[in-house]
Amino acid sequence: xxxxxxxxxxxxxxxxxxxxxxxxxxxxxxxxxxxxxxxxxxxxxxxxxxxxxxxxxxxxxxxxxxxxxxxxxxxxxxxxxxxxxxxxxxxxxxxxxxxxxxxxxxxxxxxxxxxxxxxxxxxxxxxxxxxxxxxxxxxxxxxxxxxxxxxxxxxxxxxxxxxxxxxxxxxxxxxxxxxxxxxxxxxxxxxxxxxxxxxxxxxxxxxxxxxxxxxxxxxxxxxxxxxxxxxxxxxxxxxxxxxxxxxxxxxxxxxxxxxxxxxxxxxxxxxxxxxxxxxxxxxxxxxxxxxxxxxxxxxxxxxxxxxxxxxxxxxxxxxxxxxxxxxxxxxxxxxxxxxxxxxxxxxxxxxxxxxxxxxxxxxxxxxxx
Amino acid sequence: xxxxxxxxxxxxxxxxxxxxxxxxxxxxxxxxxxxxxxxxxxxxxxxxxxxxxxxxxxxxxxxxxxxxxxxxxxxxxxxxxxxxxxxxxxxxxxxxxxxxxxxxxxxxxxxxxxxxxxxxxxxxxxxxxxxxxxxxxxxxxxxxxxxxxxxxxxxxxxxxxxxxxxxxxxxxxxxxxxxxxxxxxxxxxxxxxxxxxxxxxxxxxxxxxxxxxxxxxxxxxxxxxxxxxxxxxxxxxxxxxxxxxxxxxxxxxxxxxxxxxxxxxxxxxxxxxxxxxxxxxxxxxxxxxxxxxxxxxxxxxxxxxxxx
Numbered sequence: 036x037x038x039x040x041x042x043x044x045x046x047x048x049x050x051x052x053x054x055x056x057x058x059x060x061x062x063x064x065x066x067x068x069x070x071x072x073x074x075x076x077x078x079x080x081x082x083x084x085x086x087x088x089x090x091x092x093x094x095x096x097x098x099x100x101x102x103x104x105x106x107x108x109x110x111x112x113x114x115x116x117x118x119x120x121x122x123x124x125x126x127x128x129x130x131x132x133x134x135x136x137x138x139x140x141x142x143x144x145x146x147x148x149x150x151x152x153x154x155x156x157x158x159x160x161x162x163x164x165x166x167x168x169x170x171x172x173x174x175x176x177x178x179x180x181x182x183x184x185x186x187x188x189x190x191x192x193x194x195x196x197x198x199x200x201x202x203x204x205x206x207x208x209x210x211x212x213x214x215x216x217x218x219x220x221x222x223x224x225x226x227x228x229x230x231x232x233x234x235x236x237x238x239x240x241x242x243x244x245x246x247x248x249x250x251x252x253x254x255x256x257x258x259x260x261x262x263x264x265x266x267x268x269x270x271x272x273x274x275x276x277x278x279x280x281x282x283x284x285x286x287x288x289x290x291x292x293x294x295x296x297x298x299x300x301x302x303x304x305x306x307x308x309x310x311x312x313x314x315x316x317x318x319x320x321x322x323x324x325x326x327x328x329x330x331x332x333x334x335x336x337x338x339x340x341x342x343x344x345x346x347x348x349x350x351x352x353x354x355x356x357x358x359x360x361x362x363x364x365x366x367x368x369x370x371x372x373x374x375x376x377x378x379x380x381x382x383x384x385x386x387x388x389x390x391x392x393x394x395x396x397x398x399x400x401x402x403x404x
Numbered sequence: 405x406x407x408x409x410x411x412x413x414x415x416x417x418x419x420x421x422x423x424x425x426x427x428x429x430x431x432x433x434x435x436x437x438x439x440x441x442x443x444x445x446x447x448x449x450x451x452x453x454x455x456x457x458x459x460x461x462x463x464x465x466x467x468x469x470x471x472x473x474x475x476x477x478x479x480x481x482x483x484x485x486x487x488x489x490x491x492x493x494x495x496x497x498x499x500x501x502x503x504x505x506x507x508x509x510x511x512x513x514x515x516x517x518x519x520x521x522x523x524x525x526x527x528x529x530x531x532x533x534x535x536x537x538x539x540x541x542x543x544x545x546x547x548x549x550x551x552x553x554x555x556x557x558x559x560x561x562x563x564x565x566x567x568x569x570x571x572x573x574x575x576x577x578x579x580x581x582x583x584x585x586x587x588x589x590x591x592x593x594x595x596x597x598x599x600x601x602x603x604x605x606x607x608x609x610x611x612x613x614x615x616x617x618x619x620x621x622x623x624x625x626x627x628x629x630x631x632x633x634x635x636x637x638x639x640x641x642x643x644x645x646x647x648x649x650x651x652x653x654x655x656x657x658x659x660x661x662x663x664x665x666x667x668x669x670x671x672x673x674x675x676x677x678x679x680x681x682x683x684x685x686x687x688x689x690x691x692x693x694x695x696x697x698x699x700x701x702x703x704x705x706x707x708x709x710x711x712x
Contacts, residue, residue: 039510039515043507043509043510046506046510047496047499050496050499051496051499054498055498121705221545237489238494239495241460241490241494242492242552244460245459245488246483247513364440401479402460402479
């Protein structure tokens with residue numbers, strides 16, 4: 036291997052990127068744009084759920100409970116109705132997502148020590164919000180019944196809960212680090228997906244493969260400029276996460292840089308492999324998009340927790356580098372974990388990179404077939 | 405021929421693409437320092453052959469050597485010792501002249517002081533001394549070809565493969581290009597060049613005529629003319645060329661159009677000349693002159709193809 040050859044290829048590639056406004060835009064604007072769009076759009080916090088209340092009891096206690104809902108930031112009471120039949124209209128029209136009905140004998144039951152009933156209807160079309168709403172509702176009623184119980188007799192167990200690592204339970208804090216991992220997966224593969232295919236399409240490959248350049252020299256030389264771009268993208272994303280989205284950064288920046296480099300090596304090699312196999316820029320970029328975005332979004336543990344997935348899917352996630360990077364970023368950002376606690380992820384990310392780089396080298400043929 | 409003096413040697417080389425046989429069992433050899441031409445129409449198998457010799461394409465059958473190296477097993481070694489210029493311009497359009505030269509110097513492993521010297525040499529040869537920072541895309545075709553040739557010569561390869569180097573280039577540039585090729589050969593390089601221009605074929609030391617994947621004749625341009633043209637060529641000038649072509653064609657005389665003239669290939673001049681004059685006279689076409697001429701390579705080619 037000749038360093039001078041790797042350098043010559045890297046330099047040529049950099050000049051070409053610099054002269055092509057489109058690839059420059061893709062390289063630097065796309066990650067920022069994605070982070071903005073997804074960073075603001077994806078939030079798992081459910082606030083201000085439109086709620087309609089049907090209080091048939093009209094007692095002090097029932098009013099107290101309604102007030103409890105109204106005061107919490109999770110519910111906004113949009114209307115009061117006086118018969119259950121009226122509720123349907125609100126839900127059908129989508130004006131309300133939650134309907135709470137307090138039955139006539141609500142306070143009576145409580146006073147007599149009987150379990151009181153509360154009827155809650157939640158619009159389940161958005162099952163995610165619905166699940167969260169149900170959680171909030173049982174939270175509010177739980178607190179309420181506890182307070183009443185205290186009035187009558189002291190509680191048997193007094194639970195005091197504390198949340199660690201994301202004390203404010205801001206979903207943004209764990210979404211953004213994961214989101215960076217997802218976006219970088221896509222960007223890394225997209226960046227390199229065009230580079231080899233472009234040479235085939237423009238006919239420049241024919242001249243290049245007639246020279247004594249060796250395959251690893253060619254691939255390494257092509258990786259270097261995109262590695263620099265990917266690294267800058269990563270840096271910008273972290274800065275945006277901390278200063279724009281206010282995500283706490285508890286871990287070491289050096290560790291973050293090191294592990295990001297390892298991840299970029301695998302991601303960029305994957306794009307390179309796709310470009311080598313596809314030989315067409317359009318096909319390559321589409322494959323790169325599909326092959327990275329969907330797995331990174333759905334199977335990395337970013338959106339859905341891996342332990343909740345069916346077993347076969349869980350096994351597949353091991354082959355998805357975003358899986359490791361998502362948990363690395365969350366751990367470094369929110370927990371400040373050191374390297375020795377991330378060894379498993381680091382090792383597998385390294386193996387992924389080496390395997391894909393190896394296949395890319397094997398698949399690249401200095402021949403026209 | 406002494407083995408040591410052979411630059412390229414090919415035996416039964418074949419390449420198929422699916423059902424289509426692009427090159428069918430061709431054999432030839434090229435001596436060192438020779439300009440060897442591959443002449444044939446588009447699609448005859450010229451590019452396929454050159455790509456197999458450069459190690460860019462795997463032969464389906466047969467074998468060959470370039471500079472003593474096997475074209476199948478040692479193709480990567482071959483790439484160090486050859487310069488290749490593809491039919492389609494394949495330098496980087498978005499790089500400047502100088503950046504292209506620097507890049508290919510890197511690929512051929514030309515470094516340090518040599519690199520500087522070679523760069524100046526290429527710039528000089530392509531006439532781009534004061535246009536070194538110009539983006540390659542904006543250069544005219546002829547200059548681009550010279551630059552491409554220069555880049556293929558950066559490492560001073562002993563064997564040079566040029567695939568239709570002058571296609572789409574104006575006649576003056578073509579002439580200049582060929583004087584460059586002569587210079588290379590004079591410097592001891594072996595030049596293997598393909599072309600479909602008959603006039604260019606005359607510049608080659610030796611030629612192979614390739615048609616539908618097969619070599620149909622081989623030799624020096626003069627040998628080809630003498631050996632394969634036992635019949636004679638008559639040049640006919642008339643006042644109505646196209647009608648004359650039709651008349652002679654109908655009367656069974658092998659005739660082809662050459663600019664505003666006709667070339668007829670005949671077995672015996674003594675009987676053919678009066679016959680031509682008679683046929684044309686009957687049709688009321690005025691014959692200005694009928695001369696016996698030295699056949700051109702095109703005549704040879706046309707005759708060979710018709711008998712093939």
